[in-house]
Amino acid sequence: MDSRIVNLRSKLDVYKAMTGGGNLADCPVREVIQGLNGKWSSLLMAALAEQPYRFGELRRLVPDISQRMLTQTLHDLQRDGYVHREVFPTKPPSVEYSLTDLGRSMFGALHHLIQWAELNHDAVREARAGFDAAQA
Amino acid sequence: MDSRIVNLRSKLDVYKAMTGGGNLADCPVREVIQGLNGKWSSLLMAALAEQPYRFGELRRLVPDISQRMLTQTLHDLQRDGYVHREVFPTKPPSVEYSLTDLGRSMFGALHHLIQWAELNHDAVREARAGFDAAQA
DNA sequence: CTTAATGGTCTCAAAAAGAGACCAGCACTA
DNA sequence: TAGTGCTGGTCTCTTTTTGAGACCATTAAG
Structure with missing residues (x-):
């Protein structure tokens, strides 16, 4: 060995x-x-960390997500205990999504990664461009 | 607020x-x-944060990754500047993968998320079980 | 001469994601 | 009263991503 x-x-x-x-x-x-690896999970977590949102609001906030994936990702996040889903019996019933305590706790950790990306995305893009150039 | x-x-x-x-x-x-959302990216980053590894070592270390996905994920991590790939002209040429400075920097942030998961995976599993039970 | 280890690539099937049609309920409006 | 739109979805179909596994060239040991 x-x-x-x-x-x-x-x-x-x-x-x-x-x-x-x-x-x-x-x-x-x-x-x-x-569970956080999904294409939309971290983005929706960031949105809900800001404030609770309703389904349609999230859809408008993230224009390039399909309705299907929004439904599914929110469902998965709810299942893992990060997101709370509350239905209000208004005339057209509205649904509000918000972070649970567990979700806020998790986002605290995820936030480090997001911050790193804010600070370093230029370096990553440069690396990517250099690598692609070397391959050509 | x-x-x-x-x-x-x-x-x-x-x-x-x-x-x-x-x-x-x-x-x-x-x-x-x-770029970090891939199924294997964070796992390979964690492995390489520990020490450099060769291709075959990584394959044995992560038994359930296919050779194809190992190749591809390492390639993608290299492209984004997180991983350095060095070929040694030994008898059968061996290849060593290691983290770059950028990679170590990024793992510092990713590490927070991993630590959170270590501490809270029980809560997530409970939430998941509770949710599944409620659906049934 | 056969077997094994090196680090891959190639093909094909399965799974996941995306686009977009459709739906039920209610309010407003013409 | 028939349309129109808003609510939050589901259903189906197509494209993309992932996974399983065969294959490859080289070299060394048995």
């Missing part, structure tokens, strides 16, 4: 959060991260 | 980074976040 493979017991072990001798595939951390 | 929320409100504007009335679709922050 390669000793370098044995030595991986530092950060990756934490990421694994393995239950005893479990494997990486069943890692609960991965499940959570996966 | 919570001052945190007020701060986040301005953050959404930054997240939008709308080019003077432009739309959310062309946001550079979204591009960066998208």
